[in-house]
Amino acid sequence: MLNYPLMSNNILHEDIDSLIDFLKHTDRFTNGPKVREFEEAWSGWLGVKHSLFVHSGSSANFMTMAGIREIYGKGEVIVPAITWESDIASIIRADLVPVIVDVDFKNLAMDTKEILGRITKKTKAVFLSHILGFNGLSNELLKVLQEKNILLVEDVCESHGATFRNEKGKIKKCGSVGFVSNFSFYYAHHISTIEGGMICTNDDRFYQYMRMFRSHGMLREADDLDFRQEWLKQYPELKEEFLFTVPGFNMRSTELNAVIGLSQLRRLDTIIDKRRENYQLFIEHLDSERYYTEFDNEGNSNYAFVVLLREPDKELFQRIVRVLSEEKVEFRRGTAGGGNQVRQPYVQKYIPGILAEEFPRAEHIHDYGLYIGNYPGLEEEKILAVCRLLNAV
Ligand SMILES: Cc1ncc(COP(=O)(O)O)c(C=O)c1O
Secondary structure, X not given: OOOEOOOOOOOOHHHHHHHHHHHHHOOOOEOOHHHHHHHHHHHHHHOOOEEEEEOXXXXXXXXXXXXXHHHHOOOEEEEEOEOOHHHHHHHHHOOOEEEEEOEOOOOOXXXXXXXXXXOOOOEEEEEEEOHXXXXXXXXXXXXXXXXXXXXXXXXXXXXXXXXXXXXXOOXXXXXXXXXXXXXXXXXXXXXXXXXXXXEEEOOHHHHHHHHHHHEOOEHHHOOOHXXXXXXHHHOOOOOHHHOEOOOOOXXXXXXXXXXXXXXXXXXXXXXXXXXXXXXXXXXXXXXXXXXXXXXXXXXXXXOEEEEXXXXXXXXXXXXXXXHHHHOOEOEEEOOHHHOEHHHOHHHHHHOOOOOHHHOHHHHHHHHHEEEEEOOOOOOXXXXXXXXXXXXXX
């Protein structure tokens, strides 16, 4: 029995020790100086001007789309068929129109040509997901978005530390390229604050809006005094303490989660390196005749190994699922978000008439793809054993 979980040992003693130490010496628990410290440390690590800590990657998605709708008005947002539920749900909830496009096998992200083919005058944003550690950006895409003044939102919830090489050959971290980017610190991700997420941007105005959206839409959450004055001048009859500018949420996290995040951030780069090594070993030993292995590995920061059949062979896939279950290897079918979102009831309800078959590559991944864990403490022998198992099924 391989006994191979999706994730192991993600919260370490050093994280718990720093939390206990913090608890002994603080009397402030809700969003405060530690959250601020974590946000600043994260901005430094990523290379962006502003970061805002929220209580999940999905909160980050919902706030981002609400902010885009609030500032830029109604329109369409291009989003992939392979992504997380909240990427599409956030567009729907913000009263924007999701335009779903198919993905590319090489990085499981939206196919650039498909995106370009769906851009219209109504396109407000492209909401790109970097799936399972693969960079999803291309220089061609960035060029067109810039020319057409379309916002790029990067979902980096599964890909902390993945990188992209821009047209000048400069290596940039995914999440530092777009207008805004969202991260998740859920338990199984690269680092964890148990639950948590981050919204990152270089845009001062959007950042002020995100600060307000995080806390009930309240003006006093904005920390730019000129920005505050603009609002106060318009509403002199309202009290500064209770000026609700936008239809906001309460998406705040706590000092406790930020302390865990700060402790984890110290080892993030080491974790990424270890996972890259694991991934390399896995991909080199997997049978490339049976499994798709030509992923675009440059800048990959993987936290789960993708097992994707080349051919649509239902019986073989069932055997793989059975053998992995017998060996107690934990897996998730369909890869990120369980596969083609178009098959899900919420998409069928809100985009009536959309057909799953219009997304053939997402369909193939849905039926013949899965992922298994890649965590820092994963033993070399276990990686080789799971490859032997998959190759022999
Ligand atoms: C691509 C992607 N986006 C967003 C999320 C949502 O993150 P969270 O679980 O922190 O809400 C996830 C899921 O974990 C995800 O995989």
